[in-house]
Amino acid sequence: MSKTIFVLNGPNLNMLGKREPGIYGGKTLADIEAECIAAGAELGLTIDFRQSNHEGTLVDWLHEAADKAAGVAFNAGAYTHTSVALHDAIRAISPIPVIEVHISNVHAREEFRHKSMIAPAVKGVICGFGPHSYILALQALKTITQ
Ligand code: CA2
Numbered sequence: 001m002s003k004t005i006f007v008l009n010g011p012n013l014n015m016l017g018k019r020e021p022g023i024y025g026g027k028t029l030a031d032i033e034a035e036c037i038a039a040g041a042e043l044g045l046t047i048d049f050r051q052s053n054h055e056g057t058l059v060d061w062l063h064e065a066a067d068k069a070a071g072v073a074f075n076a077g078a079y080t081h082t083s084v085a086l087h088d089a090i091r092a093i094s095p096i097p098v099i100e101v102h103i104s105n106v107h108a109r110e111e112f113r114h115k116s117m118i119a120p121a122v123k124g125v126i127c128g129f130g131p132h133s134y135i136l137a138l139q140a141l142k143t144i145t146q
Contacts, residue, residue, distance in 0.1 A: 002046045003070035005141055007036050007134065008061050009051035010077030016103075024103050025130050032131045036073075039135045043142045055079055059089045066093040070145045073137035075101040080116050090121035097144055099137040102127035 009029065017028035033049040040047040048069070052058055058076065065072050072093075076086055080100070090098045098121070105128030106113040119125055124140065126133045 002044055003145060004046045004048055004068055005040065005138060006061065006065045006069040006072045007033075007047055007049040007138075008058060008065075008072060008074045008076075009049075010055075010058055010075060010079045011053040013075060013077050014051050014053070027131050032134055035131060036134050036138060039138050043138060045138060045142060047138075055083060055085055059085055062086070062089040062093055062098070066096055069096065071096060071141040072098040073101050073134060073141060074098050074118070074122070075103070075134075076118055080106075080118055081112055083117050087117050087121045090118055097123040097141065099123055099140055100125040100127075101133050101137045103130055103133055104128060 013029055016024055017026055017031065029051055036047045036049055050061060052061070058079065062072065076083065079086055080102070100116065100118055100122045108128070116125070123144065126136045126140070129136060
């Protein structure tokens with residue numbers, strides 16, 4: 001039976017493709033969702049793709065993943081750098097693996113993006129490959145949940 005993977009996206013990612021194409025590229029979040037669903041079909045994974053601008057909603061979805069998902073690919077957006085609540089939620093759903101995903105290479109950007117509050121709680125981190133970061137995370141989740 002196909003495993004379900006939650007792909008969760010945090011604040012402002014709904015603006016992808018509409019602003020700042022120099023940093024994040026021209027694809028919209030809907031384009032990335034379609035690519036994740038296609039890659040998931042190849043990998044035998046069912047993709048549940050969501051976005052919220054609200055920290056508590058992201059916490060709720062992580063909790064939901066504990067019952068419904070084999071793993072989570074998580075682009076927490078700017079909450080990556082600030083959120084103890086998301087760190088705690090990722091720990092709370094252990095051993096469900098969560099992979100931190102970023103489109104940009106956060107380490108090559110402003111210093112405030114170098115610190116991730118969630119990195120100590122996740123299984124691994126993928127950043128800097130543009131929208132392909134999501135596909136790499138799905139491949140990793142396929143491998144580690146086998
Ligand atoms: O590189 C990533 O994927 C980030 O998670 C994106 C976040 C940023 O705060 C992280 O440091 C790195 C920002 C997403 C906001 O996306 C926008 C898209 C278009 C226009 C403005 C923001």
